[in-house]
Amino acid sequence: MEDKEFLRELCLAHGPSGREHWLHEYVTEVFSEFGQVTVDNLNNLIVHKKGKGKGKIMLMAHLDEIFMVVTDIKENGFLQFKGNGIDPKTLVSKEVIIHGKEKLLGIIGIKPPHLMTEEDRQKAVTVESLLIDTGYSKEALEELVRPGDYITIKGNYKELLNNNVSVKTVDDRSGVVALYRCAKELRNISHDLDVYFVCSAQEEVGIRGAKTATNGINPDIGIAVDVTFDCGRYGLKEGDTKLGNGGVICIGPNIHPKVRKLLVKICKEYSIPYQVEVEAGSTGTDAWNIQVGGNGVATLLISIPIKYMHTSVETVNMDDIKNVGYMMAKLIENIKGEELEELICF
Incomplete structure (x- = not known):
């Protein structure tokens, strides 16, 4: 399935916080080729793609909508x-x-x-x-x-210039599509870490699903994929994040510094466009609860810049979604099991 088709179908469907299961049949159908699909007690949908069993990495995007x-x-x-x-x-x-x-x-x-x-x-x-x-x-x-x-x-889907798309619930169905893109990139890759793709529940009402999923999976590394504000008209007054310039890698106390530096290094090595944002406190995303799950998880936040957040015309660039999926796949491909312990130490 093409990324754009998946995004369209996801965004036009309905799955508010606490009713994410309205989308589970469709998401299961799309992701089932990559691994075993399960659902936990809080409605998180989890896809386990086996690696060589030398560690666990969890990629999470929330499925619920306002x-x-x-x-x-x-x-x-x-x-x-x-x-x-x-x-x-x-x-x-x-x-x-x-x-x-x-x-x-x-x-x-x-x-x-x-x-x-x-x-x-x-x-x-x-x-x-x-x-x-x-x-x-x-x-x-x-x-x-x-x-x-x-x-x-009730949403309307519009394709705009420069590979931009406008539709409701880009927050955070675009993140789910980035997970799907990553899974496609890893389809024929032999990777050391087991990969868990999580479509999390109840993010919009308190980042709740991230808690149970993280505690259940107990990953070594957790990556939250969400959306962030662009810095154009009607966006942030400060900063320079823009649609079409790549995924946005967060820096701050919610983020593991060594894993983040490795991700940046991989982006440069593979010429994957990326942007940077700084968050001095809570990121307000699933990353906040992933980090403190279990005994603590080395956490990253990768965001997809969008316009008009929490409206019916949220606007995203398809290349940004693709590149977020690609950078996660290359990170997973390059992490070796024997290097994991050193990587996740501060």
């Missing part, structure tokens, strides 16, 4: 809701999917500007001021939807 939940059913088919990780301004005029007894389409509207008072125009958009219109009567809706049911954004 979401909303129904809080109340109102008259005339309207739903009140709470959001997680979503800026209310981005919800206006969006189509959503309500995951009730059956999937229902809804829209989030707003009062037309012609009918707004000056006071209305000055008010910030809040979740409390928005409702989802389903078109059902309250009585019919109560048969299909209950408070606590999940709501996700």
